[in-house]
Amino acid sequence: MAEQHQEFDLIVFGATGFTGRLVAEYLHQSGAAGAQWAMAGRSLDKLAAVRDELQLPPSVALLQADAADAVALHALVARTHCVITTVGPYQLHGEPLATACAEGGTDYVDLCGEPLWMARMIDQLTPLAQRSGARIVFSCGFDSIPFDLGVVYLQAEAQQRFGHPLAEVRGRVARVKGTASGGTLASMLETIEAVRREPALLKLMSNPFALTPGFKGPRQPSGQGADFDDWADAWTAPFLMATINTKNVHRSNALRGHPWGQDFVYSEKLLTGRPGEGDKGRRKARTLARLDRLQNLALGFGPTRALLRRFVLAKPGEGPDRAAREAGHYTLWFTGRTAGGETLRAIVKGDRDPGYGSTCKLIGEAALCLLQDVDRRATPGGVWTPGSALGLALVRRLQARAGLSFEIAA
Structure with missing residues (x-):
């Protein structure tokens, strides 16, 4: 022991x-x-x-x-x-x-x-x-502490204030300065290779309950495309890490004995503008959604993956310098609503670049x-x-x- x-x-x-x-x-x-x-x-x-x-x-x-x-x-x-x-x-x-x-x-x-x-x-x-x-x-x-704990923190506050959990929580990346780590990108490429070798794994990748064996919850919102989030009053686009964060949030709920309910709904996206920015946020959201689709297509192309490995991914021992790491930051919003319509929002902030x-x-x-x-x-x-x-x-x-x-x- x-x-x-x-x-x-x-x-x-x-x-x-x-x-x-x-x-x-x-x-x-x-x-x-x-x-x-x-x-x-x-x-x-x-x-x-x-x-x-x-x-x-x-x-x-x-x-x-x-x-x-x-x-x-x-x-x-x-x-x-x-x-x-x-x-x-x-x-x-x-x-x-x-x-x-x-x-x-x-x-x-x-x-x-x-x-x-x-x-x-x-x-x-x-x-x-x-x-x-x-x-x-x-x-x-x-991936995935700020997101996983953001939901845990918000749900604990909801239980204290309302006496019951939030039926739905929306995680939104409001601001982020910094880049994904080379390790994250390398892991993505290896995952793509695994799916290419075994296409059946694509179903597991798209399943938000893939890490909760024996349990399948309700249909969850799609993280793809551009759409307007009326809770945030802003447009949203896909977020790179939502695939893993969402699975971990649902696993946390399951391992805790479903204190947020077996019908709990969670989604995660990137805000593309400040609340009320309207058309500017919409244009950015649609551009990012198109780029996300193109990126997924490109990563499915073998020569593109080879180029990324050779020229883009950080080599061992490499990464952003201290000034860049200390200049980075992130702000995340977690907005929830109970079955009765009560709402609550938590804001999580980090003081360094997220990847390093x-x-x-x-x-x-x-x-x-x-x-x-x-x-x-x-x-x-x-x-x-x-x-x-x-x-x-x-x-x-x-x-x-x-x-x-x-x-x-x-």
Whole structure:
């Protein structure tokens, strides 16, 4: 069981990659809430270079393990209470480590936004984690913590104010400055390749309940195309991460025992203008919707995917500089309505670019929250979402330490 591990509280696996390095830097600068942590990866020399560059103390141990070496990974996870892994795409590199954690009783958090892999892992890892006590938590970055927790926070406020949940919630990206991470784009390309090889997987990708095995809720709104949102008084366009975020929100509801109802409806889109902008917002929404369709067609074309891999995706160790990360930000709206017509809106804000600056704080605090704030009686071994495993405890931690705010709109 995880309680027997004594040597480290936390290991960052993939610390020589760009995002893993940012996680290590954040843990060091934030003090890691007093946790004893280490860095792991394939090369001890590269890990030592990162430790020197970040001016980390010698107490941050360096551990060697390859993502494909199951024996080394089992030995690695036996030394810690929890593993953070930034080594993706997870459908290519993630299964051995996740399995080692599930078998060994070690908690695990990642940045996965790959629903095909997650659906397979939920089936495969759940019985292992339930036996060992390991708590496996996927999607602990920008996809999907701000969205998953935005709904959790709004629903908790609705229960307190109205005495019953919101029957429908609309998540809307009001403002965002920053780019998707290279890892997110690489994961998208691998998912497209998987669907190309096995076209039947397209049905799972389009199913909002793909991560809630044994349960299928009501028909959900389409995230495609341009349309006018009368609750926001603004036009909307498709949002890149809605496919994974929506699945995680519904899984959180299911894992919590459907406190928001089995007929709960959720949608997620990008606002294309301020409320009341009318025709300007409509034109932008339609342009973005057309671009979304063209992008989907282009990504289905093999040479386009090859060009993206060669020229567009960030190479290992690359990403936006500190100034760009710190200049980024995002604002999300979550508007809900009860069956009786009562409405409520929450606004979630992040103070760094979503793909890197905020994500490194999100996953770091998610791991620390799992270690320090979450009772195993409430969250036992299993495969969880951030919203179901960490919930309001992580909301409080992110507001106190990670530059996020969760507020109810006046």
